[in-house]
Amino acid sequence: MRIIDLSLPIDEKAFEVHKVDIERVTHKAGIDKFNRIIMGKTLSGKLSYLLGKRILRPCDVPDGEFLSLEIVHSPVHVGTHLDYSFHYGSKSEGRAAKTADEIPLEYCYQYGVRLDLRHKKPAEAITAADMEAALKRINYNLKPLDIVLLWTGADKFYGRPEYFTDYPGVDTSAIDYLLDCGIKVFGTDTMGIDRPYKFMLKEFLDSKDPRKFYPAHFYGRKREFIHIERLGRLENLPAAAGFKIICFPVRIRQTGAAWSRVVALLD
Secondary structure, X not given: OEEEEOEOOOOOOXXXXXXXXXXXXXXXXXXXXXXXXXXXXXXXXHHHHHOXXXXXXXXXXXXXXXXXXXXXEOOOOXXXXXXXXXXXXXXXXXXXXXXXXXXXXXXXXXXXXXXXXXXXXXXXXXXXXXXXXXXXXXXXXXXXXXXXXXXXXXXXXXXOHHHHOOOOEEOHHXXXXXXXXXXXXXXXXXXXXOOOHHHHHHXXXXXXXXXXXXXXXXXHHOOOOEEEEOEOOHHHOOOOXXXXXXXXXXXXXXXXXXXXXXXXXXX
16 A cells, blocks of 8 residues: 655744744753753742752763653644634534534545646636536546545645745635535645635725635535645645545644645555
8 A cells, every 4th residue: 555645744944824833842951841840830849940959860861861842833724734614604504613623534534536727827716617627637527525636736835925825716616516516525735725815805805895705715604514725745646536535633622623644545
């Protein structure tokens, strides 16, 4: 079995709109952090620590090193992740919206299909007609629960400002098309399913038409769906179909999205 990684990392050095920080406590610094935390649990311990006493010293651990520790401060929408109903609004299909920890796991291990949409420009939206044409080119009929991967090639900009400006969005007609075929999860290699801010926001401000602002995301209030954002390396898939996708979400309580290590499995 061959496994292909389709995920992008959480990287504090990559260009991001939202602040990302990873605090990295080294092996040697971990000794003092251990003392500070353990001794800081009582007033007497805090005073002893401030006076220079230590309960753990470098000579007490192998090689003078403790355990490393990384503390990630990041929105759940950085890195490859799944969005679910609660992200779109408080209600979906007239019911209380569901959070990412409620995503049915059976939806996250299914056959996948890659649709080549690399011809779509940043100002454009991927429509139902685009879906039909892409499927026709690979002679594939969607099956219920297939995980559909929209290949735009925009992941090549990851880590740069262009990642947030140079990609096509997804039209609500395309979402309808997928849902009507029984699709529960679809994904894209862009940073979001709506068109870039510079197009979407300008049209909204010019027209004052609320339908111009985050139409794909807000459509999740009308119809329930799960989508993956920030996929990567879809070009590494050897064919458009014939593989399975695993996209299990990290179990975080009551969030609208959750990180996922998305991979393709090939026999």
